[in-house]
Amino acid sequence: MIDPLKAPGKIATAGMSAQSARLLVISENIANAQSVGATSGADPYSRKTISFKSEVDRLSGATMVKVAQYGIDRSPFRVEQDPGNPAADKDGNVKLPNVNLMVEMADMREANRVYQANLQVFRQTRELVSMTIDLMRT
Amino acid sequence: MIDAISKTAQLPDLQMSPSTPVTAGKAATVGGFDSVMKSVAADTVNTLYKSEMTAVAGINGKASIQQVVDQVMAAERTLQTTIAVRDKVVAAYQEISRMAI
Numbered sequence: 560m561i562d563p564l565k566a567p568g569k570i571a572t573a574g575m576s577a578q579s580a581r582l583l584v585i586s587e588n589i590a591n592a593q594s595v596g597a598t599s600g601a602d603p604y605s606r607k608t609i610s611f612k613s614e615v616d617r618l619s620g621a622t623m624v625k626v627a628q629y630g631i632d633r634s635p636f637r638v639e640q641d642p643g644n645p646a647a648d649k650d651g652n653v654k655l656p657n658v659n660l661m662v663e664m665a666d667m668r669e670a671n672r673v674y675q676a677n678l679q680v681f682r683q684t685r686e687l688v689s690m691t692i693d694l695m696r697t
Numbered sequence: 698m699i700d701a702i703s704k705t706a707q708l709p710d711l712q713m714s715p716s717t718p719v720t721a722g723k724a725a726t727v728g729g730f731d732s733v734m735k736s737v738a739a740d741t742v743n744t745l746y747k748s749e750m751t752a753v754a755g756i757n758g759k760a761s762i763q764q765v766v767d768q769v770m771a772a773e774r775t776l777q778t779t780i781a782v783r784d785k786v787v788a789a790y791q792e793i794s795r796m797a798i
Binding site: 576579685688689695696 | 761763764766767770771774778781782784785
């Protein structure tokens with residue numbers, strides 16, 4: 560069994576890694592919010608999703624968070640009338656990615672908050688360890 | 698009367714070093730404090746080494762920032778502990794040297 564004051568650091572690190580993976584996916588979605596297909600009538604960029612799962616770390620016995628899988632959002636694409644677009648089909652309709660910027664922004668805020676929470680756990684345990692070690696000084 | 702004092706000359710070598718036991722002989726074979734200190738020191742060196750390796754991997758882009766920070770913090774914690782213990786040991790020896798004879 561790992562030191563109970565050491566484990567939260569590891570768990571928070573795993574949490575931060577997971578949230579940064581989430582931020583990566585969100586940034587991809589936002590960056591590709593206007594990415595249309597390469598050829599006429601081709602499918603545009605599909606929104607990516609990420610899910611997490613808990614996993615017991617064999618070394619420490621602590622339950623860490625881990626990226627379960629990256630997925631693709633299969634919801635229908637937005638269709639706009641834009642005959643001048645190279646990706647427009649013969650009727651002048653362009654399929655745009657199924658990315659909703661509002662949803663991505665809300666997701667990003669949440670990822671941000673969870674990351675900060677993990678950071679706070681890390682900071683707190685570090686402070687407690689330092690204070691305990693400081694007992695040996697004086 | 699004088700016998701007790703003359704016997705001190707026959708005491709096994711007394712060394713003022715934390716890693717060698719004061720009574721060289723039976724105590725050393727048991728292990729105890731000596732081996733504990735040894736394992737703590739080895740652990741410290743390992744942690745520092747691991748932290749440096751992770752930092753280098755981080756610079757090369759092979760480790761995430763979180764991992765680097767975690768390892769560096771672990772190294773800092775270990776170093777703090779070692780320094781605190783060393784200070785205590787040194788203080789103990791100073792206390793002994795101040796002993797009224």
